[in-house]
Amino acid sequence: MKRVKLQKIVIIGGGSAGFAAAIKAWELGAEVTIVEHSTIGGTCVNIGCVPTKTLIRAAQTYYQRFHHNFDGIDTRPGSLDFNKVIAQKDALVSTLRKEKYEEVLDSYKGMRYIKGHAMIKRDGKGRITVDAGSETLQPGKLIIATGAHPWIPPIDGLDKTKYLTSTEALTLERLPRDMIIIGGSALGLEFAQIFSRFGSKVYVIEAMPYVLPPEGEEMGNAVAGYLGQEGIEFFTGAKINMVRYNGEYRVDFKMNGKYHSVNAEQLLVATGRRANTAGFGLEESGIRTGKKGEIDVDQYLRSSHPDVYAAGDVTGDPMFVYVAALAGTTAAENALSGNQQVMDLSVLPRVTFTDPQVASVGLTEDQAKSQGIDCKASRLDMKYVPRALAARDTRGFVRLVAEEDTGRLLGAQIVSSEAGEMIMEATLSIKYNITIPELAAQIHPYLTLSEGIKLAAQSFERDISRLSCCSA
Numbered sequence: 001m002k003r004v005k006l007q008k009i010v011i012i013g014g015g016s017a018g019f020a021a022a023i024k025a026w027e028l029g030a031e032v033t034i035v036e037h038s039t040i041g042g043t044c045v046n047i048g049c050v051p052t053k054t055l056i057r058a059a060q061t062y063y064q065r066f067h068h069n070f071d072g073i074d075t076r077p078g079s080l081d082f083n084k085v086i087a088q089k090d091a092l093v094s095t096l097r098k099e100k101y102e103e104v105l106d107s108y109k110g111m112r113y114i115k116g117h118a119m120i121k122r123d124g125k126g127r128i129t130v131d132a133g134s135e136t137l138q139p140g141k142l143i144i145a146t147g148a149h150p151w152i153p154p155i156d157g158l159d160k161t162k163y164l165t166s167t168e169a170l171t172l173e174r175l176p177r178d179m180i181i182i183g184g185s186a187l188g189l190e191f192a193q194i195f196s197r198f199g200s201k202v203y204v205i206e207a208m209p210y211v212l213p214p215e216g217e218e219m220g221n222a223v224a225g226y227l228g229q230e231g232i233e234f235f236t237g238a239k240i241n242m243v244r245y246n247g248e249y250r251v252d253f254k255m256n257g258k259y260h261s262v263n264a265e266q267l268l269v270a271t272g273r274r275a276n277t278a279g280f281g282l283e284e285s286g287i288r289t290g291k292k293g294e295i296d297v298d299q300y301l302r303s304s305h306p307d308v309y310a311a312g313d314v315t316g317d318p319m320f321v322y323v324a325a326l327a328g329t330t331a332a333e334n335a336l337s338g339n340q341q342v343m344d345l346s347v348l349p350r351v352t353f354t355d356p357q358v359a360s361v362g363l364t365e366d367q368a369k370s371q372g373i374d375c376k377a378s379r380l381d382m383k384y385v386p387r388a389l390a391a392r393d394t395r396g397f398v399r400l401v402a403e404e405d406t407g408r409l410l411g412a413q414i415v416s417s418e419a420g421e422m423i424m425e426a427t428l429s430i431k432y433n434i435t436i437p438e439l440a441a442q443i444h445p446y447l448t449l450s451e452g453i454k455l456a457a458q459s460f461e462r463d464i465s466r467l468s469c470c471s472a
Helices: 016-027 042-047 049-064 082-107 186-198 217-229 321-337 365-370 386-390 419-431 436-441 451-458
Strands: 008-012 031-036 112-115 118-122 128-132 135-137 141-144 148-150 178-182 201-206 233-236 239-245 249-255 258-264 266-269 273-275 308-310 350-352 357-362 375-381 397-403 409-416
Touching: 008 016, 008 118, 008 128, 008 321, 016 031, 016 042, 016 082, 016 141, 016 321, 031 128, 042 049, 042 082, 049 082, 049 186, 141 321, 178 186, 178 249, 178 258, 186 201, 186 217, 186 350, 201 258, 217 233, 217 357, 217 409, 233 249, 233 258, 249 266, 308 321, 350 419, 357 419, 365 375, 365 397, 365 409, 375 451, 386 451, 397 436, 397 451, 409 419, 409 451, 419 451, 436 451
Parallel strands: 008 031, 008 141, 031 112, 141 308, 178 201, 178 266, 201 233
Antiparallel strands: 118 128, 128 135, 148 273, 239 249, 249 258, 350 357, 357 409, 375 397, 397 409
């Protein structure tokens, strides 16, 4: 790796993007200082991916003790110690924060970490300085990786209640009797299933006509159907009029021309996230932000100030931790080496960790057609996948979208118990221009859910219901 002439670089933010930037900068030979005012590790390890995924699996384990499809196995519900579940989640978070951030920081000799708020300033010559605690730093380059926070919509009465965000929902000490969730995107649905499976009655209110709007109507309605079978109630296409609290929460809304209200012990607002840009001196320093507060950056992640770069959720969508880490590395490389690396997000997989999971990559059929691409699509229900049959869980489907003339795979949408583990085959196939005939001919291990990709590819030309097991 080519090292650069020694430069001082300050990184504001100690999460995934910030640490990725710091490590790359250190490897390039820079003098690195991280400034973080909150908990080291950022959203993912502390209040995001890690704690939610462990609670999802805990809730699944508890739920499946008395909801499964196998004969001869007792399905009597067991007891639940909710506090112990939360304590185990907290222990995992603490361990990963220590191993993947605190100890990682210690392993890079000379890398500094300042705990404190950072204030960006610009001197009379246009140079950037950073006030961090009792110090004033004057870096050659600055990377802002301050993440994002829950966005709260302007709903009448909401600001007068003690609603939960995802952060507070992760620290509840007692399982609520019932819960209203405002927002039916990935985060809202994951929390809905967590609390429902532990025993809470859950209501989900979504403004769009279907849940999981980015995934499209077919996938959104499929997941809502499966979660509805577990007792979660959905209200879609709903316009909330007001929120009140008088011993319990009440949400009044209009749907299908009629007025409705629901009441519950807890209210969770899961309506998305916005960039953390307030209070850092961005405007005063000439660093432009967008309509939602995100830092405006060019394709090289450089802001409106030539010495200031930004990475991760602070630049807006897509807010995925793996995108943030790549952005941090890219920003550091460009800032220090003068390179003009561009992140390639053209083939970006994403997963919603409900059960069944939802995963997608590339173009949907409608998106391909809107771009003027002559395409074809197939849908294979999971009931045709032997592994799903053996597991007695045939929920979901695999949909593949391909270019008509070449057969090149353009997109994949999967609903399945392990859709997140299946999507990478489709991702690599799109990236490397694999065709439907090539996927259909590729040997897959048996019994695996990934065989669903092969069968979906075969279904473009063949009737899968007339094939024997393992048919080539």
